[in-house]
Amino acid sequence: MTMKKHPSADSSRAIQAELGRRGFLMSSALGATATLASLCSLSNAAAGTPGRRLPVIFIGHGSPMNALADNAFTRRLAAWGKELPRPSAILSVSAHWLSRGATGVGMQERPKTIHDFGGFPQALFDIDYPAPGHPALAREAIGAVKQTPVVGTQQWGLDHGTWTVLKHLYPKADIPVFQLSIDYDKPAAFHYAVGRDLAALRDKGVLVMGSGNVVHNLRATDRGTPDGPAASRPWAQGFDDAVKAALAGRDDRALVAYEKLEGAATAVATPDHYFPFLYALGAAGSGERAKTIYEGFQSGTLSMRCIQFG
Numbered sequence: 001m002t003m004k005k006h007p008s009a010d011s012s013r014a015i016q017a018e019l020g021r022r023g024f025l026m027s028s029a030l031g032a033t034a035t036l037a038s039l040c041s042l043s044n045a046a047a048g049t050p051g052r053r054l055p056v057i058f059i060g061h062g063s064p065m066n067a068l069a070d071n072a073f074t075r076r077l078a079a080w081g082k083e084l085p086r087p088s089a090i091l092s093v094s095a096h097w098l099s100r101g102a103t104g105v106g107m108q109e110r111p112k113t114i115h116d117f118g119g120f121p122q123a124l125f126d127i128d129y130p131a132p133g134h135p136a137l138a139r140e141a142i143g144a145v146k147q148t149p150v151v152g153t154q155q156w157g158l159d160h161g162t163w164t165v166l167k168h169l170y171p172k173a174d175i176p177v178f179q180l181s182i183d184y185d186k187p188a189a190f191h192y193a194v195g196r197d198l199a200a201l202r203d204k205g206v207l208v209m210g211s212g213n214v215v216h217n218l219r220a221t222d223r224g225t226p227d228g229p230a231a232s233r234p235w236a237q238g239f240d241d242a243v244k245a246a247l248a249g250r251d252d253r254a255l256v257a258y259e260k261l262e263g264a265a266t267a268v269a270t271p272d273h274y275f276p277f278l279y280a281l282g283a284a285g286s287g288e289r290a291k292t293i294y295e296g297f298q299s300g301t302l303s304m305r306c307i308q309f310g
Contacts, residue, residue: 054087054202055310056288058210058280059165061095062298064117064124067164072227073304074168076294080306081169088205089134089176091141091198093280094161095212095273099181103194104153105141106178108133112157129163134176137206141180145197147190148183156181161211161276182275188256191275195282202310208283210276214243215267215303222300229297236301239267247290247307255281284309 059077066074096116097104111133115125135152142150158166158177166177180198182191198208215236222232230236242261246254258264258274268274284290293306 052085053310054085054205054207055308056199056202056208056210056280056283057084057293057309058212058277058305058307060213060294060302060304060306061161061165061211062213062302062304064120064160064164066298067127067160067167068121068123073294073296073298076306077165077168078171080293080308081171084169084207084308087175087207089137089178090166090170090207090209091137091201092158092162092166092177092179092209092211093182093195093276094159094179095182095216095276096159096161097156097179097181098184098272100185101183102181103145103148103150103183104155104181105138105150106133106154106156106180107135107138107152108154108157108178109135111177111179113163114157114159116159127163127167129158129167129173131158131163131166131170131173131175131177133178135178137176137201137204138178140201140204140206141178141198144200145194147193147197148186150180162209165211180279182272182279184272188258188271188275188278191278192252192256192282195279195284197282198279199283199285202283208280210278210280212273212276213303214274214277214305215240215297215301216273217266217269217301219269220266220301225297225300227296227298227304230301230303233301235263235266236297236303239263240295240297240303240305243303243305244292244295250286250289252281252286280307280309 113129138152142152156179158179162177162179202208239261256278258268288309291308293308295305298304
């Protein structure tokens with residue numbers, strides 16, 4: 001079984017090309033700001049503003065096989081989807097859309113379902129999640145982010161970090177979804193700051209969703225281990241507990257400086273699955289407490305921690 005873990009060179013090149021074509025100059029903040037403001041003004045009337053602020057969520061998505069599974073985790077997702085207020089759209093920051101030197105946002109009217117893995121049963125590849133996109137709200141995202149130029153692109157779609165969990169949260173696929181890429185060249189503080197910028201979309205009816213795993217090291221999984229605590233892997237349980245404790249006190253600085261937390265070197269061997277958590281954390285208001293929706297491990301060391309703010 002294989003899953004794509006590293007930034008897509010094709011996706012990064014496509015986003016960079018779009019940056020050039022649309023006049024986004026990475027070295028010119030003035031030029032970027034003017035373009036972003038223009039795009040934002042074009043979409044104000046189209047997006048609409050609901051009366052209440054939407055929550056922010058983070059989902060530990062684990063194996064793609066959860067899309068087919070009936071287990072405690074997927075049943076909780078199904079119940080959670082009924083508890084959440086219905087959003088106008090979902091902005092997903094998934095561990096599986098990584099770019100380098102640029103940040104992209106999906107502008108597709110009909111984003112494709114991406115099966116970005118190999119070695120799994122055919123039934124998984126047969127799944128289609130036909131949610132529509134929302135180009136108008138994607139343009140709002142472009143205007144909201146001040147940390148870096150963001151470019152709309154037709155590249156990518158909905159990868160398994162997005163659709164495998166939305167299949168349980170919103171099985172009818174009737175809520176528009178669009179993704180934002182993770183610039184893998186940037187440090188943790190950058191991703192948290194972009195999350196802060198994305199908070200503005202919550203007032204426009206957008207559910208901001210990070211999808212990854214706060215503990216994720218595929219080289220150190222214990223396949224076949226029953227779901228539950230990471231009893232045989234103290235480093236995994238220790239890091240997950242440290243994240244939980246920091247969340248309880250909303251110690252965002254400690255969570256951004258995650259390398260200093262217990263067990264971090266092994267628990268976050270690569271930060272691709274941790275970064276989506278920082279987008280959700282950043283999008284949460286400083287006074288919003290973290291509500292634990294689900295906690296536990298799959299395959300011994302994959303933290304399935306799910307969190308809601310607001």
